[in-house]
Amino acid sequence: MADPFDKATSKAPAIVGEGCLSRYDPDDMSPEDGTEFPGAAELWEQLQQKTEDTPKPA
Structure with missing residues (x-):
């Protein structure tokens, strides 16, 4: 180890x-x-979709 x-x-x-x-x-x-994060683009897209799906307060 x-x-x-x-x-x-x-x-x-x-x-x-x-x-x-x-x-x-x-x-x-x-x-x-x-410095390497191969899933960064996919994670960013998932987070953006979650924020778009969340209703905004009135």
């Missing part, structure tokens, strides 16, 4: 921007950073 602290001490991706506009640099990220 892998040591759970190995991932916790790994190098974080570079940050671009400052203050509230700071974010991880997408060019510095890899699949190990959690």
Whole structure:
């Protein structure tokens, strides 16, 4: 079994921007950073359909 602290001490991706506009640099990220989400488009469509099906309060 892998040591759970190995991932916790790994190098974080570079940050671009400052203050509230700071974010991880997408060019510095890899699949190990959690950048892959193959079901994102399907999940987004499901969530959009749920909001359209929900009646708006009067």
